[in-house]
Amino acid sequence: xxxxxxxxxxxxxxxxxxxxxxxxxxxxxxxxxxxxxxxxxxxxxxxxxxxxxxxxxxxxxxxxxxxxxxxxxxxxxxxxxxxxxxxxxxxxxxxxxxxxxxxxxxxxxxxxxxxxxxxxxxxxxxxxxxxxxxxxxxxxxxxxxxxxxxxxxxxxxxxxxxxxxxxxxxxxxxxxxxxxxxxxxxxxxxxxxxxxxxxxxxxxxxxxxxxxxxxxxxxxxxxxxxxxxxxxxxxxxxxxxxxxxxxxxxxxxxxxxxxxxxxxxxxxxxxxxxxxxxxxxxxxxxxxxxxxxxxxxxxxxxxxxxxxxxxxxxxxxxxxxxxxxxxxxxxxxxxxxxxxxxxxxxxxxxxxxxxxxxxxxxxxxxxxxxxxxxxxxxxxxxxxxxxxxxxxxxxxxxxxxxxxxxxxxxxxxxxxxxxxxxxxxxxxxxxxxxxxxxxxxxxxxxxxxxxxxxxx
Amino acid sequence: xxxxxxxxxxxxxxxxxxxxxxxxxxxxxxxxxxxxxxxxxxxxxxxxxxxxxxxxxxxxxxxxxxxxxxxxxxxxxxxxxxxxxxxxxxxxxxxxxxxxxxxxxxxxxxxxxxxxxxxxxxxxxxxxxxxxxxxxxxxxxxxxxxxxxxxxxxxxxxxxxxxxxxxxxxxxxxxxxxxxxxxxxxxxxxxxxxxxxxxxxxxxxxxxxxxxxxxxxxxxxxxxxxxxxxxxxxxxxxxxxxxxxxxxxxxxxxxxxxxxxxxxxxxxxxxxxxxxxxxxxxxxxxxxxxx
Numbered sequence: 001x002x003x004x005x006x007x008x009x010x011x012x013x014x015x016x017x018x019x020x021x022x023x024x025x026x027x028x029x030x031x032x033x034x035x036x037x038x039x040x041x042x043x044x045x046x047x048x049x050x051x052x053x054x055x056x057x058x059x060x061x062x063x064x065x066x067x068x069x070x071x072x073x074x075x076x077x078x079x080x081x082x083x084x085x086x087x088x089x090x091x092x093x094x095x096x097x098x099x100x101x102x103x104x105x106x107x108x109x110x111x112x113x114x115x116x117x118x119x120x121x122x123x124x125x126x127x128x129x130x131x132x133x134x135x136x137x138x139x140x141x142x143x144x145x146x147x148x149x150x151x152x153x154x155x156x157x158x159x160x161x162x163x164x165x166x167x168x169x170x171x172x173x174x175x176x177x178x179x180x181x182x183x184x185x186x187x188x189x190x191x192x193x194x195x196x197x198x199x200x201x202x203x204x205x206x207x208x209x210x211x212x213x214x215x216x217x218x219x220x221x222x223x224x225x226x227x228x229x230x231x232x233x234x235x236x237x238x239x240x241x242x243x244x245x246x247x248x249x250x251x252x253x254x255x256x257x258x259x260x261x262x263x264x265x266x267x268x269x270x271x272x273x274x275x276x277x278x279x280x281x282x283x284x285x286x287x288x289x290x291x292x293x294x295x296x297x298x299x300x301x302x303x304x305x306x307x308x309x310x311x312x313x314x315x316x317x318x319x320x321x322x323x324x325x326x327x328x329x330x331x332x333x334x335x336x337x338x339x340x341x342x343x344x345x346x347x348x349x350x351x352x353x354x355x356x357x358x359x360x361x362x363x364x365x366x367x368x369x370x371x372x373x374x375x376x377x378x379x380x381x382x383x384x385x386x387x388x389x390x391x392x393x394x395x396x397x398x399x400x401x402x403x404x405x406x407x408x409x410x411x412x413x414x415x416x417x418x419x420x421x422x423x424x425x426x427x428x429x430x431x432x433x434x435x436x437x438x439x440x441x442x443x444x445x446x447x448x449x450x451x452x453x454x455x456x
Numbered sequence: 457x458x459x460x461x462x463x464x465x466x467x468x469x470x471x472x473x474x475x476x477x478x479x480x481x482x483x484x485x486x487x488x489x490x491x492x493x494x495x496x497x498x499x500x501x502x503x504x505x506x507x508x509x510x511x512x513x514x515x516x517x518x519x520x521x522x523x524x525x526x527x528x529x530x531x532x533x534x535x536x537x538x539x540x541x542x543x544x545x546x547x548x549x550x551x552x553x554x555x556x557x558x559x560x561x562x563x564x565x566x567x568x569x570x571x572x573x574x575x576x577x578x579x580x581x582x583x584x585x586x587x588x589x590x591x592x593x594x595x596x597x598x599x600x601x602x603x604x605x606x607x608x609x610x611x612x613x614x615x616x617x618x619x620x621x622x623x624x625x626x627x628x629x630x631x632x633x634x635x636x637x638x639x640x641x642x643x644x645x646x647x648x649x650x651x652x653x654x655x656x657x658x659x660x661x662x663x664x665x666x667x668x669x670x671x672x673x674x675x676x677x678x679x680x681x682x683x684x685x686x687x688x689x690x691x692x693x694x695x696x697x698x699x700x701x702x703x704x705x706x707x708x709x710x711x712x713x714x715x716x717x718x719x720x721x722x723x724x725x726x727x728x729x730x731x732x733x734x735x736x737x738x739x740x741x742x743x744x745x746x747x
Contacts, residue, residue, distance in 0.1 A: 185466070216720075435476065
């Protein structure tokens, strides 16, 4: 069930209608858990037992780790990483069509598809294990509350990745009068607008980046497509997160902000504090700092950065392209760290230098998205190579610059319009603008496609 | 500034949305029909949309992307239209043509790609009486602009361009990697069951067309020598000739000409498409003289 389906709209309406009934108030957590299980099992019911095993196993290890952290915490983490590795990387070793071990249970397990959202709920599981066994001030959740934290449906599939302590503190009785309806509506409308109007429409164009279609694209259009994909992936993922945050508010939970205008970053390290913030924070907290962070000298810091970014890339999928994408971001971060302090010597030039740096960071980030769009490393390299050689194939695809601009405009305006611009007028016009956005996303929605991050 | 209450906020937001949608509905229902604007692999939609919106031609070519390369401007035959569906099949194109009240006098069916069956969604979309699609306003505005700004060349100019291309030498583009890829894709025979089913559908449609007075001919566009002998091509050709065995109904295109080129390994390049179009012209001129 995707966020953009009518079934999901009906599902949310029904759950919301029941959730705030006085008779149900004592069972709100239970209702959300059942709803989340229904949401997850809808269309892939065979994966529900796997989800249950992941949560129950994590909870068991949590109980044990609270008694003997040194022993059971690593086991619990290994259990979760094992799940992730098994489902995400098993196809590197097995051909699903040719699996036959002679044991039906093993064949069934090996043939199971990649469970949607596994990367996200495994991270929630690890956060639960680490946070609660480290900080004993946090109240230990009961099993239902642990379930809710891990499988709360707005964030189950693609995050944002919420820290256990942040979420668990919010579990209490919710009342309808406390719901910030306007804020929730703004988030939800913005999210759907970015997904339906921007991302889905741009996806029609960036489909030309796929192999072998890109061979029919003109040289200048190959460049255009790279930047369009930059806008698309932002609109797609930001849109999903905005909907998740809005839905969270409807049910009384504040989920973390996941994006903060990433394309105005003037450095690569700044980019990672603005893009997929919850993943960056998770990797820093649970991987970079435990590895030693920047506490053991320059070269060890560089190594830690490369490990974190490489694993961050591989987290997206078992493909060389993802590893290359993460590793190249790591190289950029290392280079930036090595050069920092030398490039900003003259602060008077900041007004000139900052826009140039923003442009450079945006350019590099966009170029690296090619490896994300084309996880097959050879295809990605061929695409990059094609950006510098004219295509001679006849019957070349036609892209319309005017259309590309109009579909990208919301992302550009969001990033470049100063917050102070016509502030009073904008505040007065705000409800009307949201109304226009709602209308536009209804009549100008692009062909339906799943969210890019659903595959992770 | 007085804070906006939630009720007021939702009232304003809802009003703006409702008024915008109302304005859109009025323009969409009363305004001119916007042409489609393909930005991805939906070129077939554009071609079908244009076909159902124009008068029925005298001669119609139906086929796949191979046929789509035969631009109408390359032909001398008047009143000729090409329904070549990129990613589609001749069966879909024929089914759409048959859904109209009147049929072309002559229908030419490409027989290269028969492993693809009918696309029910496309047929439904372009059948008479199907619900009109609501246009996307921004896309429609750009479509009008593009049609005005980039109108196709006039027929005389298009013919001059084609003549100039024929005067020039054939392309020397090195297409080896594309031919190899096309060969890999053509290395397995199409499913016999699918092929048989598609042939049965095609026969039914051909009989319908003939019953309504159309003359139907078949043609296979020439492929590069390597592809001509591939498993897919030979299996398809054998099935096609077995089902439609009357040789008088086949247009035999001369694929041995040394100046034919397939730049992407599969589709004729522009100059070669003109050469083939002229061969089809020759056949049609002869056919019109036959009883």
